[in-house]
Amino acid sequence: MKIGYLGPKATFTDLAVTTLFPAAEKIAYDTIPECIDAVSSQEVELGVVPLENTIEGSVNLTVDYLIHEQPLPIVGEIIAPIQQHLMVHPYHAHMWSDVQEIYSHSHAIAQCHKFLHQNFKKAKYVYMTSTSAAAQFVSQNPHLPIAAIANRLAAEEYGLTIVRENIHDYDYNHTRFIVVRRQNEALPLQSPLYAGDKTTLMIALPKDQAGALHQVLSAFAWRRLNLTKIESRPAKTGLGNYFFIIDIDQKMDDILIPGAIAELEALDCTVQVLGSYPYYII
Numbered sequence: 001m002k003i004g005y006l007g008p009k010a011t012f013t014d015l016a017v018t019t020l021f022p023a024a025e026k027i028a029y030d031t032i033p034e035c036i037d038a039v040s041s042q043e044v045e046l047g048v049v050p051l052e053n054t055i056e057g058s059v060n061l062t063v064d065y066l067i068h069e070q071p072l073p074i075v076g077e078i079i080a081p082i083q084q085h086l087m088v089h090p091y092h093a094h095m096w097s098d099v100q101e102i103y104s105h106s107h108a109i110a111q112c113h114k115f116l117h118q119n120f121k122k123a124k125y126v127y128m129t130s131t132s133a134a135a136q137f138v139s140q141n142p143h144l145p146i147a148a149i150a151n152r153l154a155a156e157e158y159g160l161t162i163v164r165e166n167i168h169d170y171d172y173n174h175t176r177f178i179v180v181r182r183q184n185e186a187l188p189l190q191s192p193l194y195a196g197d198k199t200t201l202m203i204a205l206p207k208d209q210a211g212a213l214h215q216v217l218s219a220f221a222w223r224r225l226n227l228t229k230i231e232s233r234p235a236k237t238g239l240g241n242y243f244f245i246i247d248i249d250q251k252m253d254d255i256l257i258p259g260a261i262a263e264l265e266a267l268d269c270t271v272q273v274l275g276s277y278p279y280y281i282i
Contacts, residue, residue, distance in 0.1 A: 074275025
C-alpha cells in the first residue's frame, strides 16, 4: 500500500503514518494540497494530513481544500501526542547547554517557550519549514553550536542525540490527522490503537436568520447524538456566509444520523457526509 503524507520525512505526520501503517510504502509531499491531489490522481491509495492541533487549533487549509477543491472522503483519523525534544549533533552532546542557535518550526518553538526561557535566554531562534528540516540542518552542520527541537523519529533519521526529552509546555498537546481515500471504503486495518468511530458532516444554512443554528443543533440534541466538535468556515460566497463542520461521536447508523440529516434537509440546509470512519489514538 502506498500512503502519501505531509512531509518531509520524520515530521509528526510521518510518525503517525509509521506507527499506524508500519509496512506501508510512504511518499512525502511538500504541501497539504499536493498530498490530497496525489490521492485524487491515484499516485497513492491513502493520504494523511493534519486537521487540528490542541494548541494551534484547526488546520484551515486542510478543511477548505477538501470542501472546495478535492472532496475526498475521510476514511480514518489518527490522534498523536506532540512530544518535542531538544537534540544536537553527537559532537556537541557534552556541551549542549552552550548552543547559540535553536532551529525548529515556529509552532514547536512556541510550544517549548517555558523551557527555552529558563535555559536559553540568550539563544537565537531560527524558524524552519518543519521540525524535521531543523533536525536535518543540525545534522548537516556539525561544526556549528546549534540545536533542534523535533520528535524522536527525526533524531533517529538524522543521527542526532536527544539531550533533553519532553521540553514542551503542555503534556496534553495532540494533533489530529485525517486519512483520505479516493473511494469511500473502510481502511484495510486491524489495529490495537483503534479507539472508536466518528461521523463528520458539512452543513450549510439556507440563510442568515435568528435561531438557524439552534434548529440545526436541536436535530442532534433530541436524538442524543453527542457532538465532539462544531466549527464554522467561510463559504467563500460572500461576507457572512458560513458552513459548519460537525463531528458526531459514533459511526453512521441506519436511523439516528440519517434522521437528523433528513430533518436538516427539511429545513433547507445543505448536508454533506464527509466521512464515517474509525479513529486511532497513539
